[in-house]
Amino acid sequence: MSISVEKTGRNIQEAIQAALDELNLSEEEVVIEVLEEGDEGGILGIGRKEARVLVSIEDEPQIYYGDDEDHTSDPGTEEEVIAVEFVSKVLSGIGVRGNITSYSEEETVYVDVSGKDVGAVIGRHGETLDAIQYLANLVLNRHTDDRKRVVVDISGYRKRREDSLKSLAVRTAEKVIRVGKSYEMEPMNPAERRIIHFALQDFPGVTTFSEGAEPERCVIISPVKE
């Protein structure tokens, strides 16, 4: 539910201030829409027109906990609540709104985010998403004794990235066999390198290993000399 206040003033700034005073909020916490710019008028205020603004509090992200299958609202475990609350705070802080669902499998808590503009928090090569996930892991393990892992996904990014890395791995391996020369892939983070190694572990004719220092560490695919 959103709350809005409409105010008038001699100029835009005054109108905004009046609305903020009423809401008892600062400018950073609201959305301001100027309805009428107003005009301070000439000498003696001739032709004066009041400025009018609409100041609203943005909707809180809609949060519900559910399991993977039908998103029915079951309460979620204590770990899920901690992870979801943290991710939700970060997303609202960045300024995106979305749905957050969570479910657990063994030692892993999955937090899935979906929404209109959530793509903005994935970042280049998923850098922002990885940062949020890393911080969520730290926060969760502060609150609980036994180590749990949090996996945060946004709009199915991880799944899509995994699929595209797997097919890239296979295409590159075929090329390595055809050309008979090693190929160095672009730098990847440990999770992504693991996907490549795993995808090719039973692939005949090639072997994989990682080389270089983080964050430039990358997978090398080499032909196996028979």
Added chain:
Amino acid sequence: MKELLKTIASELVNDPEKVSVKQIDQGNTTVLELSVAPEDMGKVIGKGGRRAQAIRSVIKAKATRDGKRVIVDIVD
């Protein structure tokens, strides 16, 4: 941006009351100075600066959305 940094830092430290953020705007660039209790420095910096790096990534996402440049400094 300031609030977001404060929120994240407070979740990581043992003493959230000592978390404070100073914001200095220089044109299009915002400098955020994060300070925490001396015992909590490691909690926001992390091994090899990994925690600091993750915090910067998230704040950068916010800055990019706002069309700004941001520098996050951890001060003691």
